[in-house]
Amino acid sequence: MKIRTLLALSILFLVSSCGNESKLFPGYSVTQSGIHYKLFLLGEGEQKPEISNFITVSIAYRTIGDSLFFSGVRKFQFTEPQFTGSVDEVFSILELGDSAAFYISADLFFNKTLETTLPRFIDSASFMRVDVKLLEIQSEKQHQQEKEAFLNWIEDFGDYEKVILKQYLEGQPLDFEPTGSGLYYIPVQHGTGNVVQAGDTVVVHYEGRFFNGKFFDSTRKRNEAFQFVYGQKWQVIPGLEEAIGLMRKEERSIFIVPSHLAFGEGGSSTGIVPAFTSVVFEVEIVDVKRGK
Secondary structure (H helix, E strand, C coil), rough: CCCHHHHHHHHHHHHHHHEECCHHHHHEECCCCCCEEEEEEEECCCCCCCCCCCEEEEEEEEECCEEEEEEEEEECCCCCCCCCCCCHHHHHHCCCCCCCEEEEEEHHHHHHHHHCCCCCCEEEECEEEEEEEEEEEECHHHHHHHHHHHHHCCCCCHHHHHHCCCCCCCCCCCCCCCCCCCCCEEEEEECCCEECCCCCEEEEEEECCCCCCCCEEEEHHCCCEEEEEEECCCCCCCHHHHHHCCCCCCCCCEEEEEEEHCCCHHCCCCCCCCCCCCCEEEEEEEEEECCC
């Protein structure tokens, strides 16, 4: 009864404070900036993200016709929306544990947020749907503590990265050569069909770890595969972009990724992977849906 009451009050509050009933999408409300939203699940907490917090979200992007073209878990620093109708605004509506759907301008999202062109399968005047669940909220201090905890497990390779990489490779039982870019490709289980091509929708499981074996990311631990349209900008790091383009459906392989193909001289945006750090990824192609 308490949860139902809170849900009703929360929805009432959102409708009254954020906007009115949507005329384009029945059952949705609309904010003054033109974002249409509907709350599906109310979390148990009452914490809302504040500017500069680090938030972790499960997020999926769909066309207005409900075709999924991206799905994954992302962690980033929450900032003020840079323009009216920005996708960043949707996170300010949610509290910890909430799940909701939003319709936003596809043109604004691709051209202003991603700074890229619209995909051919989305019309410039169309909306796109964003499904979001707010999984975690961290203060800057909490995020820094988590970052330092990870850094305690590894060394800052810096200028010694090539030496460390060579030592690691010499310790491996396999004989293999890098690609032209410096990526090491170690097939574990052969796949079927053609290699992944630009425009294909790919579902992958991956686990990323440091040379000492410590994991820094794993879709398997989250029990949620990563889905995206291969070839689109800013979906994965360059090393994984190249790696997945070498693979086939049902293939599983290990990739040793030098820093210039991983998180470079700046490290990862989460701060977990330091600058100039080579990493290891185990990747499995779960499914491939051919693009048009």
